Amino acid sequence: MSKSENMKRASKGLIFGSDNPYAIEVKNLRKIYKGRKVIEEVKAVDGISFFINKGEIFGLLGPNGAGKTTTINILCGLLNQTEGDAFVGGYNIKKDLSKIKELIGVCPQQASVYQYLNAKENIKLFGNLHLVKKDIINERMEKFLELLGLAKASNRAAKKYSGGMLRQLNLIVALISDPPILFLDEPTVGMDARVRRTTWEFINSLKNTNKTVLLTTHYIEEAEALCDRVAIIDFGKLVALGPPKELIEKHNAKDLEGVFLKITGRRIMEGI
């Protein structure tokens, strides 16, 4: 990011806080859902620690219920952690949530857009919530709609979109504020192979804009294609961490799926 751009961001509050060298840092994070009886206690996230460098695409892999979404929800301020610390953009999630919300864009697992609004209306709404100027919203919106192939359908109500189109709109909404940190929670689930490929290219292009991306996915090939480093979690615990190639070599596996199988004794896609 250039100095002048940094100054502009700083004036809008879109700049990392403190001197934390990482975009995201997670320290011994724990989330326990307590039931009425002790036996019902669920450790959704069980003492995980990792950091994500600025400008890195970081993958969080794991089967359903592994704790991926819970981790993202804690980092976005939607859930309170039971124990541990986490910093997003150098800000503590417990103390500086309002500053964190100015830095992040979230693409949730569920395509969360207003169904009766069209793509443009949805995008404009979220741009306005981030206080982006009208002309900048329009400029970015047209660019993203074109890049993801949604331009022709942009005046159609979201309820008339296919699952894949909704997912793409979900992603654009997360990007409209040009956030330096992005949380993408299974952004391509339900997309057909062609749309998924387009979306991968789009996510990959974010590397050029120096964005930090935390991506969760079930798709091994997606993680291998996009991520600089991946963390594999299972039953809330971090079981492996590193660049995909390094992990594959280290565990003498064919792919990441093989790594997961070797470490946990089961497949990532099990139970989906």
Added chain:
Amino acid sequence: MKRQRIFAFVKIQLQSLIKVPTALFIVLLLPVALILIFGFAFGSIYVEDYGWTGQSGYLFEFMVPGFIAISGLFMAIPVALSFSEDREQGLLKRINTTPTSAAEFMGSHVISNMIMAIIQVAIIFILTFLMGGMKLITLEGIILSFVIMVIFSLSTIGFGLITATISKSAKAAGGIVWIFLLPQQLLAANLYPLPPETQIVTMFMPLHYASDALTLLFYGVDLSNLRIWWDLMILVIFSLVLIVAGILLFKKYGRA
């Protein structure tokens, strides 16, 4: 509080009135249908010595205040449904990840629903006038009735928010909201005479005060009548308590 965020929310809420047929039906078409049906059914029945004022006129004229007040109740339904649907679709969570504050979010919804309420009341008043249901009321009375209805709508928005908080889904909200609405419609609308014992129950219903004040005004009672102002004062208190309770409950339990 940032104007850009509030305007953005108000805009999409008002769009929902046009684009979501359910909202359009409940907020506008249902009250209009009510006035039209009862206007034609009772507009030609002349009654003498009616009610406690002992006035004479067409039956519809005496029923109109109750119908107008009931129309205000309907505002609770789209409020409860829209919040519950937004939660089901994960929109509340998503909005919660933006820098939007709870005050901006809730404030904008109260504003947009108040605008809807004003549109609703205006249409009902015009229709009632055209149907001949405003022969006894004075111009000052019409203006005060309008204010009373808008304040009353605020209390129903509060009911809507409370419903959205305690409902797990939009379907549930569609049913639960009637727990608040039906007793009021049956007991507090002044549509027909009820035994005095029911007054103890209706004292806790905002509709009672709205319909009582409207009845007085539509019967042509002078604005100096203290009962109108007493009704209005209690209505203001009810509305404030319900809207604040609705906002606080929704903020604490309803956003996730």
